[in-house]
Amino acid sequence: METIRLKIDGREITAQAGQTILEVAKENGINIPTLCHLDGVEDVGACRLCIVDVHGQLVTSCTTKVGADMDVQTQTAPVKEYRRMILELLFAEGSHVCSFCVSNGGCELQDLACDLEMHSVRVPYSFPRNRIDATHPQFLIDRDRCVLCGRCVRVCAQVEGAHTWGFAERGSTARVITDLAVDWGQAESCTSCGKCVESCPTGAIVRKGASNAEMRKKADLVGRLTERREHE
Amino acid sequence: MERQIHIEPVTRIEGHAKITVFLDDAGDVKDTQFHVTELRGFEKFCEGRTLWEMPGLTARICGICPVSHILASAKATDAILSVRIPKTGEMLRRMMNLGQYIQSHALSFFYLSAPDFLLGWDSDPALRNVVGLVQANPELSRKGIRMRAFGQEVISRLGGKRVHPAWAVPGGVNAPLSKEDHQWLTENLPEVKDTIRETIDLFKSAFDCEARGVLGEFTSMYMGLVAPGGKWEHYEGLIRIVDQDGSIVVDGYDPARYFDIIQEASEPWTYLKFPHYVPRGYPDGMYRVGPLGRVNVCESFGTPEADAALEEFRATASRCSGKVFDYHYTRLLEILASVEQMELLLADDRILDTRIRAEAGINQLEGVGIHEAPRGTLIHHYKVDKNGVIEKANFIVSTGHNNLAMNMAVKQIAQKYIAKGNVTEGILNRIEGGIRAYDPCLSCSVHAIGQMPIQVSIVDADGTLQQTLTQE
Numbered sequence: 259m260e261t262i263r264l265k266i267d268g269r270e271i272t273a274q275a276g277q278t279i280l281e282v283a284k285e286n287g288i289n290i291p292t293l294c295h296l297d298g299v300e301d302v303g304a305c306r307l308c309i310v311d312v313h314g315q316l317v318t319s320c321t322t323k324v325g326a327d328m329d330v331q332t333q334t335a336p337v338k339e340y341r342r343m344i345l346e347l348l349f350a351e352g353s354h355v356c357s358f359c360v361s362n363g364g365c366e367l368q369d370l371a372c373d374l375e376m377h378s379v380r381v382p383y384s385f386p387r388n389r390i391d392a393t394h395p396q397f398l399i400d401r402d403r404c405v406l407c408g409r410c411v412r413v414c415a416q417v418e419g420a421h422t423w424g425f426a427e428r429g430s431t432a433r434v435i436t437d438l439a440v441d442w443g444q445a446e447s448c449t450s451c452g453k454c455v456e457s458c459p460t461g462a463i464v465r466k467g468a469s470n471a472e473m474r475k476k477a478d479l480v481g482r483l484t485e486r487r488e489h490e
Numbered sequence: 491m492e493r494q495i496h497i498e499p500v501t502r503i504e505g506h507a508k509i510t511v512f513l514d515d516a517g518d519v520k521d522t523q524f525h526v527t528e529l530r531g532f533e534k535f536c537e538g539r540t541l542w543e544m545p546g547l548t549a550r551i552c553g554i555c556p557v558s559h560i561l562a563s564a565k566a567t568d569a570i571l572s573v574r575i576p577k578t579g580e581m582l583r584r585m586m587n588l589g590q591y592i593q594s595h596a597l598s599f600f601y602l603s604a605p606d607f608l609l610g611w612d613s614d615p616a617l618r619n620v621v622g623l624v625q626a627n628p629e630l631s632r633k634g635i636r637m638r639a640f641g642q643e644v645i646s647r648l649g650g651k652r653v654h655p656a657w658a659v660p661g662g663v664n665a666p667l668s669k670e671d672h673q674w675l676t677e678n679l680p681e682v683k684d685t686i687r688e689t690i691d692l693f694k695s696a697f698d699c700e701a702r703g704v705l706g707e708f709t710s711m712y713m714g715l716v717a718p719g720g721k722w723e724h725y726e727g728l729i730r731i732v733d734q735d736g737s738i739v740v741d742g743y744d745p746a747r748y749f750d751i752i753q754e755a756s757e758p759w760t761y762l763k764f765p766h767y768v769p770r771g772y773p774d775g776m777y778r779v780g781p782l783g784r785v786n787v788c789e790s791f792g793t794p795e796a797d798a799a800l801e802e803f804r805a806t807a808s809r810c811s812g813k814v815f816d817y818h819y820t821r822l823l824e825i826l827a828s829v830e831q832m833e834l835l836l837a838d839d840r841i842l843d844t845r846i847r848a849e850a851g852i853n854q855l856e857g858v859g860i861h862e863a864p865r866g867t868l869i870h871h872y873k874v875d876k877n878g879v880i881e882k883a884n885f886i887v888s889t890g891h892n893n894l895a896m897n898m899a900v901k902q903i904a905q906k907y908i909a910k911g912n913v914t915e916g917i918l919n920r921i922e923g924g925i926r927a928y929d930p931c932l933s934c935s936v937h938a939i940g941q942m943p944i945q946v947s948i949v950d951a952d953g954t955l956q957q958t959l960t961q962e
């Protein structure tokens with residue numbers, strides 16, 4: 259395999275051709291924030307939080323392959339500012355009230371707000387009012403807490419193979435749906451495996467019966483599953 | 491010329507309110523209104539949320555009484571799951587409620603009200619507060635502050651934090667009591683007992699029966715939950731309503747059917763509704779809840795020292811005291827009762843059991859949760875769809891029950907002290923004191939947001955505002 263030399267934050271780094279910037283950064287202990295990335299499924303660059311500066315261009319590190327002599331900057335002021343703005347837009351678009359959320363204290367969006375030092379949201383909140391779908395016997399989805407990362411969609415298709423989850427509509431009305439936009443409890447393709455629950459980074463898809471701050475997810479579950487499969 | 495006096499804002503209470511005093515041509519009090527001025531609409535935005543979120547969500551109604559809402563909510567959700575929660579879960583919930591009684595009653599007594607009657611109703615308003623109390627009586631103040639801290643610590647050790655502990659959950663509680671915390675509670679409870687004994691002695695010696703008439707006296711019914719045998723109860727029990735002379739009006743009433751006997755009326759000048767006893771109509775169906783209500787409805791506390799103190803109290807009052815000031819007396823009695831109840835819980839080995847939560851799905855589409863918050867009977871009533879999503883929520887909070895009575899207290903005090911248009915700051919403070927005795931939590935009562943204080947306004951017969959007195 260071809261070996262590539264590049265720089266990340268001024269450090270000389272060696273990588274394999276075909277690796278993404280995010281993979282290489284991780285291997286070398288360089289932290290880049292992510293939200294839609296999930297070990298075990300394909301990256302799609304949906305959330306844009308992993309943007310980095312490559313020769314003055316902003317690119318998503320999860321979908322951009324390393325190149326020879328690349329000069330990657332992960333922590334410049336503009337990069338940090340853009341990440342923070344993206345995060346603020348995610349918060350403003352949904353209804354993320356941590357105080358009574360089942361995922362309070364175990365939420366990747368909340369962690370990002372702390373890590374990226376998001377002290378306030380500079381755009382008006384949209385206060386969506388989507389109906390909670392609690393028709394599934396074990397799980398429920400609160401779409402007001404969904405960030406459209408698509409982790410549920412990918413894990414359902416690529417790991418479970420059920421293709422229950424999908425996207426519907428575009429722009430501000432975009433949402434994740436089950437089967438052909440039927441209630442989750444009526445989605446015949448769903449195997450109730452729960453991988454979407456464990457993969458969802460927020461309190462959007464959760465286990466029924468979990469009360470405030472009780473939902474803790476195994477975000478590494480899918481990565482471990484796929485790794486084991488590869489070793490078989 | 492008729493005038494109106496506005497007290498705005500009313501100070502040293504939980505929430506935002508104002509009082510209007512209407513004077514007639516002679517400058518005497520014609521009428522008064524106690525207005526609660528803000529609205530939040532919690533009942534509305536609970537709609538569409540899930541059952542499992544409700545204890546934590548409704549806790550956010552208030553930073554002072556979150557424990558009360560968590561427990562009432564958890565009980566309403568238990569009813570929807572149709573579960574009988576494990577004994578230890580119930581004991582731990584009781585323990586937290588007792589902690590809430592101790593901290594809330596200590597806050598009301600030492601921080602909010604004692605400055606009035608220990609420093610003097612007419613003392614310098616700048617020092618008539620907890621800081622002035624600390625300067626005047628550092629030893630008592632220190633003990634009062636430590637007592638409240640103990641109550642807060644009970645909540646924190648059980649629920650993980652002092653404010654908004656989302657620990658009571660549908661079916662029980664989500665963490666057991668550790669041996670270490672059990673030991674801490676056992677070791678620190680005696681100090682609280684000593685303090686409350688001392689405070690009751692001080693209160694008794696400072697205020698005889700006549701002195702306790704300072705905030706007026708009137709007749710009303712009283713409501714509270716009682717345990718079998720008419721014993722004082724704070725968590726379970728059945729509804730009892732007694733008349734002014736202690737005779738039973740309603741007894742053994744199923745709390746889940748509260749709406750058949752209690753309804754709420756609205757007035758255009760306040761956001762706080764007026765719950766009343768339906769068979770007697772509005773406003774004649776006035777009843778009082780809280781420490782005085784619970785003490786008046788019960789036969790006994792069921793613990794030795796509290797019962798001895800209760801006997802002494804009743805020897806200086808009628809079977810049912812109608813004195814507004816006796817809210818303070820009964821508040822102290824309840825702290826003593828809470829300490830004794832807590833001793834019993836700590837001495838019971840089952841308190842350390844780890845089976846604390848029952849699991850179940852949606853088995854009923856409606857549930858009522860009622861318990862006695864420090865300020866009085868608290869009702870949470872939910873209707874859910876078959877998946878557990880809230881379709882309707884109704885809260886009748888402790889302070890609401892006392893709304894008619896608080897209005898009555900304000901009017902009586904104003905009539906007693908204001909004559910010929912003579913209004914001093916000390917008189918206004920007595921009017922506020924009448925409100926403070928009920929320890930209202932207005933944030934809860936209208937499920938409202940805002941700052942604490944109240945305002946008094948004086949308005950002419952022709953509606954012109956003559957005078958406004960504000961205390962910061």
